Amino acid sequence: MTSTRTELAIKAGYLFQQRGYHGVGLSEILESAGVPKGSLYHHYPNGKADLALAAAEIAATEVLRIIDASFDEAATYRDGVTTYCYKLAKYFDIHEGKIGCPVSATLLGGPDNAVFRETLSTIYSRWMDRLAEHAVRFGQSAAQADHNARRLFLSLEGSWTLARARGDSNVIRELPSLVC
Amino acid sequence: MTSTRTELAIKAGYLFQQRGYHGVGLSEILESAGVPKGSLYHHYPNGKADLALAAAEIAATEVLRIIDASFDEAATYRDGVTTYCYKLAKYFDIHEGKIGCPVSATLLGGPDNAVFRETLSTIYSRWMDRLAEHAVRFGQSAAQADHNARRLFLSLEGSWTLARARGDSNVIRELPSLVC
DNA sequence: CCTATAATAGACCGGTCGGTCTATTTGACA
DNA sequence: TGTCAAATAGACCGACCGGTCTATTATAGG
Numbered sequence: 001m002t003s004t005r006t007e008l009a010i011k012a013g014y015l016f017q018q019r020g021y022h023g024v025g026l027s028e029i030l031e032s033a034g035v036p037k038g039s040l041y042h043h044y045p046n047g048k049a050d051l052a053l054a055a056a057e058i059a060a061t062e063v064l065r066i067i068d069a070s071f072d073e074a075a076t077y078r079d080g081v082t083t084y085c086y087k088l089a090k091y092f093d094i095h096e097g098k099i100g101c102p103v104s105a106t107l108l109g110g111p112d113n114a115v116f117r118e119t120l121s122t123i124y125s126r127w128m129d130r131l132a133e134h135a136v137r138f139g140q141s142a143a144q145a146d147h148n149a150r151r152l153f154l155s156l157e158g159s160w161t162l163a164r165a166r167g168d169s170n171v172i173r174e175l176p177s178l179v180c
Numbered sequence: 181m182t183s184t185r186t187e188l189a190i191k192a193g194y195l196f197q198q199r200g201y202h203g204v205g206l207s208e209i210l211e212s213a214g215v216p217k218g219s220l221y222h223h224y225p226n227g228k229a230d231l232a233l234a235a236a237e238i239a240a241t242e243v244l245r246i247i248d249a250s251f252d253e254a255a256t257y258r259d260g261v262t263t264y265c266y267k268l269a270k271y272f273d274i275h276e277g278k279i280g281c282p283v284s285a286t287l288l289g290g291p292d293n294a295v296f297r298e299t300l301s302t303i304y305s306r307w308m309d310r311l312a313e314h315a316v317r318f319g320q321s322a323a324q325a326d327h328n329a330r331r332l333f334l335s336l337e338g339s340w341t342l343a344r345a346r347g348d349s350n351v352i353r354e355l356p357s358l359v360c
Numbered sequence: 361c362c363t364a365t366a367a368t369a370g371a372c373c374g375g376t377c378g379g380t381c382t383a384t385t386t387g388a389c390a
Numbered sequence: 391t392g393t394c395a396a397a398t399a400g401a402c403c404g405a406c407c408g409g410t411c412t413a414t415t416a417t418a419g420g
Contacts (some may be wrong), residue, residue, distance in 0.1 A: 043367090112278065
């Protein structure tokens with residue numbers, strides 16, 4: 001049983017990812033999580049902004065988990081990339097093509113606050129660093145690893161956007177052949 | 181002198197790109213354009229949604245213009261890509277890092293309407309097709325050209341996002357060395 | 361069991377949202 | 391110049407926004 005606090009952040013996260021920070025009202029979040037307004041402001045005293053940051057943190061960590069799960073069992077770097085993309089494509093389909101990058105709509109769409117931007121920047125760096133670590137583990141030089149990690153990250157961000165526009169997860173599945 | 185109709189779409193476009201469809205109110209758009217509400221609904225009877233579609237169309241056409249301007253004077257495909265990225269980085273700086281992809285925030289952030297998604301999909305295809313045309317002009321095979329166009333497009337979408345998160349246009353300038 | 365705090369519950373608030381409507385001004389053409 | 395549609399102007403509307411506040415219910419520690 002997940003706590004009310006976590007449940008709120010997870011449900012809010014899905015909604016923010018679909019319609020952006022400003023596109024989702026508190027009433028919709030509360031209804032989705034089955035939680036009254038009093039509880040929201042008990043767990044997140046700063047309200048919607050706190051909730052969005054918490055939601056992004058949870059989603060970002062989940063992506064790290066998916067990266068590890070993809071590369072830990074891979075035979076080569078390329079295998080890891082392929083598994084990673086397939087997992088993300090499946091995730092995309094599960095959410096009916098309404099969700100792209102799990103954090104950009106939540107944070108970039110939010111108040112043009114320095115905290116939001118820096119949080120997003122940090123999350124992106126964590127993802128790229130983790131990808132680079134796996135690349136190094138497969139024998140790449142630090143420079144090669146950074147280069148490939150950024151390449152994969154940037155293309156993936158684009159793929160999430162194009163996949164949403166087209167409503168087609170294959171955009172994500174075709175990514176390995178484009179970047180490797 | 182641009183018409184009131186066009187002026188409205190342009191100003192609305194800038195705002196939508198910065199804060200997303202739901203993040204901008206009509207009052208802010210009207211103030212920015214110096215136009216009363218009556219005029220908005222005279223020129224765009226369906227209001228905000230009409231305005232967003234018109235804004236995206238204008239921005240999308242401007243991108244095509246930049247693509248042509250970059251590649252028409254280029255000596256090689258690679259040169260064209262470099263000029264293109266530098267022009268976009270400059271555009272990014274002019275708008276103080278608040279604007280990334282000129283259409284995604286407007287259309288993906290909007291109502292999860294089929295028209296919005298299809299419009300975005302069409303715009304993206306137009307961009308990639310145009311890039312591919314220039315690649316062919318520089319001697320690439322149709323298959324190569326499509327491959328490179330998609331690669332550039334996807335990475336660019338990612339670069340716009342990362343550049344906004346970091347507040348750093350160099351992300352965009354470094355793109356040619358990453359995709360060529 | 362009693363008590364104090366955490367957590368839930370939701371009524372309520374001022375402000376802003378997108379949109380409608382009527383009135384006035386402008387400008388092209390007869 | 392007279393006419394009429396195009397365009398401008400903004401008051402006004404109900405709905406919903408994020409946030410505050412008080413009251414009630416669970417729950418953990420003594």
